[in-house]
Amino acid sequence: MIVRRYVVKEMPEAVASIRRELGQDAVILSTRNIRVRKWLGLRSERRIEVMAAAKEELAATAGASFGQALKRAMTDPAAERSSSWQEPQMWSQLASEIAEIKQMLADVRTREREPMRAEVEPLLRWRGFLQDEGVDGVLADRWARMAMDHPHRSSSGTASAQDLIGAIQADLGPLAHPSPIRRDSRIVAFVGPTGVGKTTTIAKIAALHVLAGQRRVGLLTTDTFRIAAVAQLKTYAEILNVPIAIADEPDEVPSALASLAACDLVLVDTAGRNFLSAASIDQIKRVLGPVEADEVLLVVSLATKPADALKVANMAKTLNVDKFIFTKLDETQSVGMIPSLVALCQTPVAYVTTGQNVPDDIDILSVQDLLAAAWKELSTDG
Ligand SMILES: Nc1nc2c(ncn2[C@@H]2O[C@H](COP(=O)(O)OP(=O)(O)O)[C@@H](O)[C@H]2O)c(=O)[nH]1
Ligand SMILES: [Mg+2]
Structure with missing residues (x-):
C-alpha cells in the first residue's frame, strides 16, 4: 500500500497528479482544508490536503525489495507522512506486510546457514561429546577445532572418534600415554x-x-x-x-x-x-x-x-x-x-x-x- 499526500490549490490539480503518479486505480482516502505558511511564515494561504493510496503500486513495489520501496517513499517529496497512516486498517495491513517480509528474510537466512551447519556439524558433535563427558569447556572447544583443522582428517564429512582422539593425542603428546x-x-x-x-x-x-x-x-x-x-x-x-x-x-x-x-x-x-x-x-x-x-x-x-x-x-x-x-x-x-x-x-x-x-x-x-x-x-x- 502506497499512501501519498498532495497539497494543492484546487481539487482537479490533485486528481491529475494522483492519476499520473499512482495510476487509474488509486483511491482518495481523505481531503481537508489546511493553511500553509508563506514568506517566512508572515503570510498563510488556503490549500487542500489530499491523501491518496494505490493498491496497484503495492504489487509493483512488492516485486522490488522492501528497502527500495521504503527508500522511494521516504525520498519522494509527494510521499510525506500523513496522519491517515494512523487509520487502524492501514496499520494492520502494514504490520502484516512487515511480518511477511520478516519471514522471507528469516527464510533466506536459514537457507544461507544450512550448508554452514552441515560443515560444522562434526565440530559441534565433538565439542558436545567432550563437554558431556565433563571436559573443561575451553579444552573441549580447542580439541574439537583441532580435529576439524587436522590436515589428514580421515572422514571430512562426519564426526569420527578417530579424528577427535587423534587430535587430543597430538595435543597431549607423551602425556596421553x-x-x-x-x-x-x-x-x-x-x-x-x-x-x-x-x-x-x-x-x-x-x-x-x-x-x-x-x-x-x-x-x-x-x-x-x-x-x-x-x-x-x-x-x-x-x-x-x-x-x-x-x-x-x-x-x-x-x-x-x-x-x-x-x-x-x-x-x-x-x-x-x-x-x-x-x-x-x-x-x-x-x-x-x-x-x-x-x-x-x-x-x-x-x-x-x-x-x-x-x-x-x-x-x-x-x-x-x-x-x-x-x-x-x-x-x-x-x-x-x-x-x-x-x-x-x-x-x-x-x-x-x-x-x-x-x-x-x-x-x-x-x-x-x-x-x-x-x-x-x-x-x-x-
Ligand atoms: N566403586 C569403587 N570403589 C572403590 C574404588 N577404589 C576404592 N573404592 C572404595 O572406596 C572406599 C574408600 O577406599 P579407601 O581405599 O579406604 O580410600 P582412602 O581413604 O583414600 O584410603 C572403600 O569402600 C573402597 O572399597 C573403585 O575403583 N571403585
Ligand atoms: Mg586410606
Missing part, C-alpha cells in the same frame, strides 16, 4: 582427599607386584589419623605377606623406611585430607618431606565433580605430584575429567581403578582408550 610406576622408583607416595581409594589402590598395586614376583614390596603408612586406616593396610599386608611399617609423625618416617630397607618397592599411604584447605596440604607436605619419594601419585576419584577435582589438583601442585591415579571409573558415566586434568596440570595418568576388588579392579589405560570407550558407549546408547 599411561605412565605406571617406573621400574627404577623405589619409594612411591600416594596422596589425595579422604575416601578416594588410596589404601585400596595401594593394596591392588602391591598385590600385582607380589603376584608378578619381581619386586619385593613393602608398605609404609603415615595415616595414623584413623585407627581403622592402619588396620586396613595391616590386613592387606598380612594377606599379601609383605612387611609394613607405621610412622605416627614425620620424624618417625626415616626409621620406618629403614625397617623396609630390604624392599625394592615401598608404597607409602598418607592420611586423606581436605585438599581444599591449605593447612591440610601443609600437613601432607611435612609428612612427604622425610619420605623423599621417587614418585608422588595424586589419587582422584572420578565420582568427584570435575570442577572440584581441578581445585584438588591445583592445591596439590605444591606436593610435586608426578602422576594421577583416577579411581571409581565404575561409579561414573563420564571420563572427561581425565584428559582435562592431564592437559591442565600437564601430568600423566599412572592407573585407573574400576571397582572395589583387590587386585583385579585396576587398569593401565591411555587417554585414547578411555575416550574411545566413552565414544563407543555413546554411539551404542544413541
Whole structure:
C-alpha cells in the first residue's frame, strides 16, 4: 500500500497528479482544508490536503525489495507522512506486510546457514561429546577445532572418534600415554582427599607386584589419623605377606623406611585430607618431606565433580605430584575429567581403578582408550 499526500490549490490539480503518479486505480482516502505558511511564515494561504493510496503500486513495489520501496517513499517529496497512516486498517495491513517480509528474510537466512551447519556439524558433535563427558569447556572447544583443522582428517564429512582422539593425542603428546610406576622408583607416595581409594589402590598395586614376583614390596603408612586406616593396610599386608611399617609423625618416617630397607618397592599411604584447605596440604607436605619419594601419585576419584577435582589438583601442585591415579571409573558415566586434568596440570595418568576388588579392579589405560570407550558407549546408547 502506497499512501501519498498532495497539497494543492484546487481539487482537479490533485486528481491529475494522483492519476499520473499512482495510476487509474488509486483511491482518495481523505481531503481537508489546511493553511500553509508563506514568506517566512508572515503570510498563510488556503490549500487542500489530499491523501491518496494505490493498491496497484503495492504489487509493483512488492516485486522490488522492501528497502527500495521504503527508500522511494521516504525520498519522494509527494510521499510525506500523513496522519491517515494512523487509520487502524492501514496499520494492520502494514504490520502484516512487515511480518511477511520478516519471514522471507528469516527464510533466506536459514537457507544461507544450512550448508554452514552441515560443515560444522562434526565440530559441534565433538565439542558436545567432550563437554558431556565433563571436559573443561575451553579444552573441549580447542580439541574439537583441532580435529576439524587436522590436515589428514580421515572422514571430512562426519564426526569420527578417530579424528577427535587423534587430535587430543597430538595435543597431549607423551602425556596421553599411561605412565605406571617406573621400574627404577623405589619409594612411591600416594596422596589425595579422604575416601578416594588410596589404601585400596595401594593394596591392588602391591598385590600385582607380589603376584608378578619381581619386586619385593613393602608398605609404609603415615595415616595414623584413623585407627581403622592402619588396620586396613595391616590386613592387606598380612594377606599379601609383605612387611609394613607405621610412622605416627614425620620424624618417625626415616626409621620406618629403614625397617623396609630390604624392599625394592615401598608404597607409602598418607592420611586423606581436605585438599581444599591449605593447612591440610601443609600437613601432607611435612609428612612427604622425610619420605623423599621417587614418585608422588595424586589419587582422584572420578565420582568427584570435575570442577572440584581441578581445585584438588591445583592445591596439590605444591606436593610435586608426578602422576594421577583416577579411581571409581565404575561409579561414573563420564571420563572427561581425565584428559582435562592431564592437559591442565600437564601430568600423566599412572592407573585407573574400576571397582572395589583387590587386585583385579585396576587398569593401565591411555587417554585414547578411555575416550574411545566413552565414544563407543555413546554411539551404542544413541
Ligand atoms: N566403586 C569403587 N570403589 C572403590 C574404588 N577404589 C576404592 N573404592 C572404595 O572406596 C572406599 C574408600 O577406599 P579407601 O581405599 O579406604 O580410600 P582412602 O581413604 O583414600 O584410603 C572403600 O569402600 C573402597 O572399597 C573403585 O575403583 N571403585
Ligand atoms: Mg586410606
